[in-house]
Amino acid sequence: MAYSAEKLNEEKVFKDPVHRYIHVRDRVIWDLIGTKEFQRLRRIKQLGTTYLTFHGAEHSRFNHSLGVYEIVRRISDDVFLGRPEWNEEDRMLTLCAALLHDLGHGPFSHSFEKVFDLDHEHFTRAIILGNTEVNKVLTRVNADFPQQVADVIAKTSKNKLVVSLISSQIDADRMDYLQRDAYFTGVSYGHFDMERILRVMRPREDQVVIKQSGMHAVEDYIMSRYQMYWQVYFHPVTRSAEVILTKILHRTKDLHEQKYRFKYDPIHFYSLFNGEITLEDYIKLDEAIILYYFQMWQEEEDQILKDLCCRFMDRNLYKYVEFDPAKEYKKLAELSALFKKAGIDPEYYLVVDSSSDLPYDFYRPGEEEERLPIHLLLKNGDIRELSRESEIVDAISGKRRTDHKLYYPADFIADNRKKPTIKKQIRTLLEID
Structure with a gap:
């Protein structure tokens, strides 16, 4: 029997909430x-610093990856089974791409990527195609199979239907993380009728479409996503933790460039600092490693690094005020000057953070990012883009919402033992007196 068709002697089952x-x-x-490489995902949280806001958000990329796989398995084995538009030979490709789609995520994913100019999708492909255990398993299917899986995840595959199952505006990835993140954060926003959506999914040559009768379930899904982004993913307390995390990494990088002698040498960071990180080095990184350094750096001589690490580990986060950088840039410059006079480095302690989301959009010619829209299958067999049929979706299509906040250490500003007059001016400008 071919390896790709081989079944286990007994089905394995993971209990999942x-x-x-x-x-x-x-x-x-x-x-x-x-x-x-897949087991490493147990040591990377799905929601980064969100556990500092919602204490239940301790779930991992491992949990989520299994969930995406399960949704795709149900679609391929139940919903699409026997339909002429679905090629059964694509089943294993779809399952593997679903399972491995997040394989390259690093610790505290997006913050880490920004500081060191990394791309988790690049590392996902590198793990799949490199000298790894994952590659050895995929190569047993056939020599070209690792490349086929990597192409689906990179959205460069010619098999657009399989790509749309893994990555589109209504895909298995989003359907899992919305429900999973809602469950572990304890909020009610991310729940929608996935069973209904799966029942009305239909395969077409280039993407999944939704029967018109399921339109209201899709509307609910889109609104759930919208609420989750603003109530959970962009929560200002979570963003405050991310700001501090990012500043720790920046400070470490700056100190390395200044030839600072660390008490606890950041050996896991050297190749990152030099911009020459190897796949082997990257795979060794997880959140336990990063948190170990943060714990130890609380004893460093550098006061900024020490303070930032203490803040993160003890959850002494920055406070924030609403801020419009376009209208209040003069205030920011004034605050920055006052921070310097007060002996507080604004580079690390006065931070504008912006959150932005586009809940739904359709393809617009000339745009850099092509967003695969959701299409409805009408009763007469025609296919129409969702916002043409749904007034709710039409109302939010293409409308990007952006939010800006200014973060600062309230304890430093409130401490009047040094420079009380200047700190009073800062509090007045921040309107917190």
């Missing part, structure tokens, strides 16, 4: 889950 059970029957999938 979102999908109840995750079923594994295929030898390929079971072997991929057992690789060290």
